[in-house]
Amino acid sequence: MLVKTRGIVLNYIRFRETSIIAKVYTEQLGVQSYIVNSVRKKGSGSRIALFQPFTLLEMVVYTSQRGGITRISEYRSAHPFSTIPFDIRKSSILLFLSEMVSRTVKEEEENPSLFAFLYEAIIHFDELETGFENFHLEFLLQLSHHLGFGPSSGAEIIEQVAFSSRAVGAATVPPVLALQAYEVYFDQLLRSPDQASIPNGKVRRELLSVLIGYYQLHVEKLGDIKSLAVLSEVLSE
Structure with a gap:
């Protein structure tokens, strides 16, 4: 059966010589994997750009009652990006967020x-020309609410992460008093993100580290986020 749906590309892996298996979060069918043929062929015929992280697609896809990997019948860009492909900071943020999703x-x-x-x-992120330094933090906080474990305050985040760190004896986690200094920033991001006053890249990286720790408490087998190192380097200061 064919289904027409919008989709958000999460990632892809290479498959055979010119094809890929793309993981897509679809509006109608949730997370699906599709074989897409001949998108990595050389020259002007390549369409691999349409399967970069968080690309927005309009698709007609095959479905199967048995589940598993199917195929895409038709696909095209639903919203061509105007800034993301040309800004290394933005593309790095989207790479990281697509891995988290x-x-x-x-x-x-x-x-x-x-969805x-x-x-x-x-789309909002693509339209932002400035002031997107905290976007990934705001995004993860909002996403956590959709996933069912969204915090109501900065104190809730800090208490859970600090308690978990003490329980496992983690030596790399800042002391509780240091973590508590971040509560006000999380409160700003939760309540008035447009007015959040995070002072510099160092604090921003530490907030992200705490927030990933919070996710690890709630998402089973979250594992290491491979794109985090790239994001940290690009947004160093």
Whole structure:
């Protein structure tokens, strides 16, 4: 059966000589994997750019009652990006966020509110010309609410991460008093993100580290985020 749906590309792996297997979060079918033929061929015929992280697509896809990997019948860009491909900071942020979504969103069923949040957030990010330094932090906080473990305050984040760190004896986690200094920043990001006053890149990286720790408490087998090192380097200061 064929289904028409919008989709958000999460990632892809190479398959055979010129094809890929793309993981896509679809509006109608949730997370799906599709074989896409002949997108990596050399020359002007290549369409691999349409399967970069968080690309927005309009698709007609095959479905199967048995599940598993299917194929895309038709696909095209639903919203060509105007800034993201030309800004290394933005493309690095989207690479990181797409990996986080890929590791946390698993269901093979529609979730209209989650899809709408992701779709609209990506378009908004592309339209921002300045002031997007905190976007990834705001995004992860909002995503956590859609996933069912969103915090109500900065104190809730800090208490959970600090307690977990003490329980496992983690030597690399800052002392509780240092973590508590971050509560006010999380409160700003939760309540008035446009007015959040995070002083510099160092604090921003530390907030992200705490926030990933918070996710690790709530998402089973989240694992290491491979794109985090790239993001940290690009947004160093």
